[in-house]
Structure formats: structure tokens, C-alpha cells
Amino acid sequence: MAAALPSPDQFPPGYLEENNGGRVIAAATTILVITTILFALRLYARSLTSAARGWDDHVLIPAYILLLGLIGSLYAEVLQAGLGRHVASVMMEDPKKVNRYLMLLYILDWFYVPSNMLSRVSVVVLYLRIFTDKWARIACYAVIGFLVANCLATIIAAQLECTPLAYTWDRSIQGGKCFNQLLWYQLTNFPNILGDVLIMILPIRTIWGLKASVPRRAGIAAVCLTGSIGMIASCVRTSVFYTKGDVILNDPTFADEAFSWTAIECGMYFSAACLIGMRPLYSRLPAFLKTRFPNATEKVEGALSHQADRLRLKRPYNSDYSSIHGDESSGSRGRGSVQHPQAAMVPTYQTRDDFMRDANRSQIYVETNIEIRRDFDRYYP
The missing domain is CATH 1.20.1070 (Rhopdopsin 7-helix transmembrane proteins)
Structure with a gap:
């Protein structure tokens, strides 16, 4: 060799x-x-x-x-x-x-x-x-x-x-x-x-x-x-x-x-x-x-799981916290009672006249418009 x-x-x-x-x-x-x-x-x-x-x-x-x-x-x-x-x-x-x-x-x-x-x-x-x-x-x-x-x-x-x-x-x-x-x-x-x-x-x-x-x-x-x-x-x-x-x-x-x-x-x-x-x-x-870090560093997991924050709900949203009854004629449930014990004791009104009638009793009420937005319609059906 x-x-x-x-x-x-x-x-x-x-x-x-x-x-x-x-x-x-x-x-x-x-x-x-x-x-x-x-x-x-x-x-x-x-x-x-x-x-x-x-x-x-x-x-x-x-x-x-x-x-x-x-x-x-x-x-x-x-x-x-x-x-x-x-x-x-x-x-x-x-x-x-x-x-x-x-x-x-x-x-x-x-x-x-x-x-x-x-x-x-x-x-x-x-x-x-x-x-x-x-x-x-x-x-x-x-x-x-x-x-x-x-x-x-x-x-x-x-x-x-x-x-x-x-x-x-x-x-x-x-x-x-x-x-x-x-x-x-x-x-x-x-x-x-x-x-x-x-x-x-x-x-x-x-x-x-x-x-x-x-x-x-x-x-x-x-x-x-x-x-x-x-x-x-x-x-x-x-x-x-x-x-x-x-x-x-x-x-x-x-x-x-x-x-x-x-x-x-x-x-x-x-x-x-x-x-x-x-x-x-x-x-x-x-x-x-x-302040100088580019938006590209946004967490991928969070960005993809929150798809779009401008989609309004097209159907009623029901949960244990949303069934609230304010009808005095609801039997044993008086005004302000709720169907689910977890929900807050908040009165609701069918018309504005009902609201004004209670307002004349010198009580303080807060009228709130709640807009629910969701971003899971496409990926979280």
C-alpha cells in the first residue's frame, strides 16, 4: 500500500x-x-x-x-x-x-x-x-x-x-x-x-x-x-x-x-x-x-388567536350572566330579580317610559349601551 x-x-x-x-x-x-x-x-x-x-x-x-x-x-x-x-x-x-x-x-x-x-x-x-x-x-x-x-x-x-x-x-x-x-x-x-x-x-x-x-x-x-x-x-x-x-x-x-x-x-x-x-x-x-421595536414582534400566538377586533355579533349572546329579568309580573321574582344566581341584580326596562317612571321616584339609574365585539367567528365557531 x-x-x-x-x-x-x-x-x-x-x-x-x-x-x-x-x-x-x-x-x-x-x-x-x-x-x-x-x-x-x-x-x-x-x-x-x-x-x-x-x-x-x-x-x-x-x-x-x-x-x-x-x-x-x-x-x-x-x-x-x-x-x-x-x-x-x-x-x-x-x-x-x-x-x-x-x-x-x-x-x-x-x-x-x-x-x-x-x-x-x-x-x-x-x-x-x-x-x-x-x-x-x-x-x-x-x-x-x-x-x-x-x-x-x-x-x-x-x-x-x-x-x-x-x-x-x-x-x-x-x-x-x-x-x-x-x-x-x-x-x-x-x-x-x-x-x-x-x-x-x-x-x-x-x-x-x-x-x-x-x-x-x-x-x-x-x-x-x-x-x-x-x-x-x-x-x-x-x-x-x-x-x-x-x-x-x-x-x-x-x-x-x-x-x-x-x-x-x-x-x-x-x-x-x-x-x-x-x-x-x-x-x-x-x-x-x-418604542422602537417593530410590530413584527407581536406574539404570534396572541395575534392569531385574536383574529379581528371589529366584528359585531350577528346573533344573541347567551350565558349564565346575561339572563336578567326586570318584569314585576314574573311571579315570585320581583323587579330586579334574575334567572341565574351568578348574574348581577340589575333592573331592565322594555321601553324608555318605564325607565322615566322609575327615574321620577328620585332614584339614580345608569343607562348603559353595551356593545359586544368578538373576533372568533371564523376560527372559533
Whole structure:
């Protein structure tokens, strides 16, 4: 095997010394710092409310743990397997490092795929807590099913890419073979983008139906769109597998750009899931910042559950507090008695003459016009 190693004289000056591993370390470290801060802020924001924690909070915990595993794998790829250097340089230094690189690449998928899935599921579960419309909720469940199915399909496919499985990281096994791995990397990115598009369009119908001003609806839409910002990194990462395909095939350890965008994509998905649930922190901002804070920070849950505050009731409103009788002829119930004991003892009049007759008895009465407005006609039938 040593005889097959390339000679340093075959390469131009500086080729074997080239090392882009620092870029992967920088990307992974930046994502680690940002996501850790945002995750801590998300947990703190939820502690400021009396609402119980939901599944949108719970699934972020394993998503963060898996993200840490992904970042740890990237550090190991650079420090222990030569990621960022040309494969010829790695082979001349230690041929076993290439096997280690391939093994860490296999392990990386076990962290990357489920972490992305859980971060996006967290956003959709948050929508489930907001939406009450039947079809919107069905759409949310369908998107969750798609995300989980795509995750499972990708993990299963990763176990079948090479036969036997150990050939994935040990190419010295006789008779081993793999399917077209580059094509698989390229194609598996499109379901991720499709999932992002589905998450992005989920709240459109609800937001469009709000009886609110256009700026307010735009602000709410901006908050919801933060749940899909990972699509930007996903598109860039997909393009890398096409533009850098030759490098990935022929000089895999030098394909640092694909690894950097893998960390960025996973981190952006997790960051988006954290950002969309941070509205309670707004109440803790200094007063001078609140006056400059855009309306887009309005709490999504509150904005969507109070759809329109100008809809007048078209039908009588009945409750235990509204059946009040003021008719003296109502048997044992005298004037001012009520049908329900919970209601207040307030006299009512059929005509204004009745009111004026009582007013002439030198009693003080208050005439009040009560206008009931409701905003749940569409989403809370």
C-alpha cells in the first residue's frame, strides 16, 4: 500500500500544505455559540410565561443535543481525519486518516438528519398550538408526517449506500460496492427544501384571513417566516454538491465547503425554532427599545388567536350572566330579580317610559349601551 502513495514531487509548491480546516472550525464554532445563546434565551423566555411547556419546547432539547454531536463530529473530522486538506497530503501523512474521515462522515448523518427534522417539527408543533381551523391543523399534521418520513428514509438509505455497510468507511474490504453517493447527496437535499417550503406556506391562509391592517399582517408574517430561514442555507448547501461535485468525488477531504454549510444549515434550522418562541422576552426590554421595536414582534400566538377586533355579533349572546329579568309580573321574582344566581341584580326596562317612571321616584339609574365585539367567528365557531 505504501508503494501506491503519491510522491510529493507530483504536486505544485504549496499544494500539500494547503489546509482549509480552519474554515470548518470557524463555522462550527460560530453555530455553537449562536445556538447555545438562542437556546438559553428560548428557555428563559418560556419561564417568563405561566403557560405550560409544549412539545415545541421539548423537542428542541434532543435537537440541541444532536446539533452538539454534529459539531463534535466536524471538530473530529478536522483535527483527527484531515478535513480541509488534500487527500494526497492526508494519505502521505497517515492512510488510516482517510478511513477515519469516512467513518466520521457516516456518523455525522446520524446527528445531522434528526436534528434538522426535530428543529422543523418544533416550528410546526407551535403552529398546532395556535391554529384551530380544522384544515390548517390537518396540514400541520401532514407536514410533520412528511418531515418524520423523510428523516427515516434518509437514515435507512444511509445504511444501504454500501454493501457491506463497513465498506462505507473501509474501502479495503474485498468485493465491497456503493451506489452513486454523490447523486444521493444531491437528491436528498431537495426533500429538505420542500419541507421548508411547506412550513413557510402553512400560516399564509390564517394570516391572510386576519381582519387587521396590512402592516400588522406583514409583521406577523415576518415572525412566522423566521421558522423557514433554514431554507436559505439548505439551498446554498445543495448548490455546493453540484458546483463542487468533482472535489467531493476525487478529493473528498478537501471538500470543506460542504461541511461548513452542513453546520450552518443545521444551526439555522435550530436558531429559527428558537427565535419564533421568544416573544415573552419583549416585555423585558428597556422602555426606549420597546418604542422602537417593530410590530413584527407581536406574539404570534396572541395575534392569531385574536383574529379581528371589529366584528359585531350577528346573533344573541347567551350565558349564565346575561339572563336578567326586570318584569314585576314574573311571579315570585320581583323587579330586579334574575334567572341565574351568578348574574348581577340589575333592573331592565322594555321601553324608555318605564325607565322615566322609575327615574321620577328620585332614584339614580345608569343607562348603559353595551356593545359586544368578538373576533372568533371564523376560527372559533
